[in-house]
Amino acid sequence: MHSSLQVALDIQNKHLGKILEENFLRSAGITLAHKNNISEPNLFFIDDGPDAGDVLGKIGSLHQKHPQASIFVISSNPSPDHIVEVMKAGASEFFMHPVNPEKIREAMNRVRLKLVEGGQKTIGRAFAFIGSKGGLGTTVLAVNTAVAMAAARGAQKTALVDLSLQSGDSSVLLDLVPKTTMADVVHNFSRFDPAFLAGVMEPSDVGVDLLAAPPSPEESAEVTGEQVARVLQACRRLYPLTAVDCPAMTLDERTMEALRGAQMVLVVTDLSVPAVRNAARLLKQLRRHEIPRVEVVVNRFVKGQSGTLEEVEKTLERRVFWLFPNDYETTIAATNRGTPLLKYDPRSPLARSIVEFAQKLQDASAFPNYRGVKGLLGKAI
Ligand SMILES: Nc1ncnc2c1ncn2[C@@H]1O[C@H](COP(=O)(O)OP(=O)(O)OP(=O)(O)O)[C@@H](O)[C@H]1O
Ligand SMILES: [Mg+2]
Numbered sequence: 001m002h003s004s005l006q007v008a009l010d011i012q013n014k015h016l017g018k019i020l021e022e023n024f025l026r027s028a029g030i031t032l033a034h035k036n037n038i039s040e041p042n043l044f045f046i047d048d049g050p051d052a053g054d055v056l057g058k059i060g061s062l063h064q065k066h067p068q069a070s071i072f073v074i075s076s077n078p079s080p081d082h083i084v085e086v087m088k089a090g091a092s093e094f095f096m097h098p099v100n101p102e103k104i105r106e107a108m109n110r111v112r113l114k115l116v117e118g119g120q121k122t123i124g125r126a127f128a129f130i131g132s133k134g135g136l137g138t139t140v141l142a143v144n145t146a147v148a149m150a151a152a153r154g155a156q157k158t159a160l161v162d163l164s165l166q167s168g169d170s171s172v173l174l175d176l177v178p179k180t181t182m183a184d185v186v187h188n189f190s191r192f193d194p195a196f197l198a199g200v201m202e203p204s205d206v207g208v209d210l211l212a213a214p215p216s217p218e219e220s221a222e223v224t225g226e227q228v229a230r231v232l233q234a235c236r237r238l239y240p241l242t243a244v245d246c247p248a249m250t251l252d253e254r255t256m257e258a259l260r261g262a263q264m265v266l267v268v269t270d271l272s273v274p275a276v277r278n279a280a281r282l283l284k285q286l287r288r289h290e291i292p293r294v295e296v297v298v299n300r301f302v303k304g305q306s307g308t309l310e311e312v313e314k315t316l317e318r319r320v321f322w323l324f325p326n327d328y329e330t331t332i333a334a335t336n337r338g339t340p341l342l343k344y345d346p347r348s349p350l351a352r353s354i355v356e357f358a359q360k361l362q363d364a365s366a367f368p369n370y371r372g373v374k375g376l377l378g379k380a381i
Pocket of ligand 2: 138139140164167169
């Protein structure tokens with residue numbers, strides 16, 4: 001997410017400068033223009049105190065030079081005529097000194113939102129991945145599907161929400177040490193909105209912005225269903241595509257909200273008896289909760305297992321949507337390198353399968369028969 005606010009200051013009053021710095025300018029997602037050689041800031045703070053000189057002239061020329069930027073004026077002159085003059089000159093917001101930090105924070109969030117949305121309100125789609133058992137590869141699939149979707153979309157980024165709150169290892173697969181996590185959402189939920197979310201998503205170098213799981217189990221326990229629902233809504237405003245990594249078989253309130261908020265739920269299983277038995281149970285529960293658009297995907301499929309696949313489809317009473325080949329060496333090597341599989345070895349069978357799967361998710365008519373693995377004679381299974 002290009003959510004970093006690039007801020008320029010023209011503040012004479014040292015006390016005011018300090019307040020701004022302590023309250024806002026050191027937080028994540030803020031870059032100071034003068035320290036980073038930025039010539040096109042998104043936001044100017046202008047001091048309209050007694051020593052400020054020709055403030056109206058200053059605002060006018062800034063507005064002309066940077067028509068896209070927002071200009072916040074902090075004034076000690078409460079005269080209504082003066083406020084009108086300041087706004088007419090091109091200011092976006094007018095604050096009285098001494099400032100109310102909350103008001104400034106809200107206004108900064110509005111600027112951030114304008115910036116991340118680029119004037120448009122995206123209503124993206126979310127895909128929730130849930131394993132029928134732990135350790136089946138759900139996180140590998142969720143992370144790499146997000147990477148594949150981002151790669152296919154060029155400049156448009158994809159979101160990944162790590163709801164696997166206890167283990168939370170999406171960040172490891174993306175080789176990130178997140179500075180912000182879901183815990184920041186929990187602690188600041190009263191002022192949560194898409195702009196806030198944009199500030200806590202952690203960018204990676206593969207086009208995926210991650211909302212990481214909280215760093216401690218105590219903080220994970222504090223996450224509520226409502227928070228998950230709002231996070232997903234906000235993701236859909238900011239990103240065309242969001243992948244959610246849910247914990248295996250844990251249908252608590254948080255996971256349920258993720259499944260309800262997703263446009264498609266992918267139940268991950270392998271062909272082993274315990275996993276398939278759990279998958280059947282999970283599908284039943286999802287039906288009972290009236291979760292629509294559920295598909296089953298099989299991970300670690302080994303060629304020659306077609307007979308077992310048929311039996312599994314009978315048990316689950318549905319056709320499996322996609323088969324991901326077993327590719328232990330590539331997955332382990334990629335994990336050990338801290339590189340997403342798709343970047344580590346894009347030609348590996350699993351990486352290719354995930355790229356095609358991501359295509360199929362976005363376009364149901366892609367690959368009408370093929371579902372990720374070819375049989376021994378090169379035919380779709
Ligand atoms: N298609 C595959 N072929 C071979 N190994 C795989 C495949 N997919 C995932 N793995 C391996 O399976 C292991 C578990 O993967 P992962 O952490 O993604 O599982 P998970 O279902 O998210 O587990 P948890 O329940 O702990 O969250 C990892 O070692 C991973 O490298
Ligand atoms: Mg996992």
